[in-house]
Amino acid sequence: MTLKECKKEEKADREFQKKFKFEGSISVLTRMMVDPAAPEKRGGGKNLPLRRGEILDVIQFTNQEQILCRNSQRRYGYVPRAVMLHL
Secondary structure (H helix, E strand, O other): OOHHHHHHHHHHHHHHHHHOOOOOOOOOOEEEEEOOOOOOEOOEOOEOOEOOOOEEEEEEEOOOOEEEEEOOOOOEEEEEHHHEEEO
C-alpha cells in the first residue's frame, strides 16, 4: 500500500468516525453476506447500498433492526439485519 492510499484510508476512517459518532478504533467483528434473494437498494444518508450476495464487514451491532457495516469500497453505513446472513 502506498503512502497516498494509506492517507486516503485514514481520512475515510476519520470521516466515518465523525459521521457516525463512533469512538475508538475501527475493528471488524465478523463478516456477513447480503441475502441473495433480498432486493437491491440504493444507499442514502447513513444507509449503505445493498447488492445481492455482497460480503460486508460488520463494525457494530447497533440495535435489533440495523448493523453498522463496511463494504469492499471502504464505504460505511447501516444495513437492515433482516437481509444479512452469517457466513
